[in-house]
Amino acid sequence: xxxxxxxxxxxxxxxxxxxxxxxxxxxxxxxxxxxxxxxxxxxxxxxxxxxxxxxxxxxxxxxxxxxxxxxxxxxxxxxxxxxxxxxxxxxxxxxxxxxxxxxxxxxxxxx
Numbered sequence: 001x002x003x004x005x006x007x008x009x010x011x012x013x014x015x016x017x018x019x020x021x022x023x024x025x026x027x028x029x030x031x032x033x034x035x036x037x038x039x040x041x042x043x044x045x046x047x048x049x050x051x052x053x054x055x056x057x058x059x060x061x062x063x064x065x066x067x068x069x070x071x072x073x074x075x076x077x078x079x080x081x082x083x084x085x086x087x088x089x090x091x092x093x094x095x096x097x098x099x100x101x102x103x104x105x106x107x108x109x110x111x
Contacts, residue, residue: 024075024107026062026082029055035106036091039099047095054089061085062107079104 027035032055040047049055061081064071072078086100 024079025110026078027059027103027107029059032059032103035103036099039095039102040092043095043098046093048093049091050093051089051091054085054091057089058082058085058091058103079107082107 036049036055040049061084062078064078064081072081083100083104086103087096090096092099
């Protein structure tokens with residue numbers, strides 16, 4: 001079985017480069033934790049990180065690749081995946097919807 005694009009005028013690498021060219025960039029785990037820390041400070045003393053392992057999964061949702069092939073066809077899919085990962089995995093004890101909005105906004109501004 002061969003990958004799509006193999007044998008044609010454009011190889012798989014060309015397709016990957018085109019797909020990786022959308023504007024918003026995925027976050028690193030460290031960047032996500034910085035955002036969460038700042039969000040918690042602004043939200044007040046009642047907001048806690050209760051699922052730190054979820055941060056790795058959220059970052060992975062934005063950087064999705066299977067066998068080196070991107071899982072997102074465009075920027076919107078990547079941003080939607082990150083937002084959905086935050087709202088479903090609930091890294092904080094509350095205000096995860098607002099955190100998801102903030103993270104997606106920050107990723108969009110990093111173009």
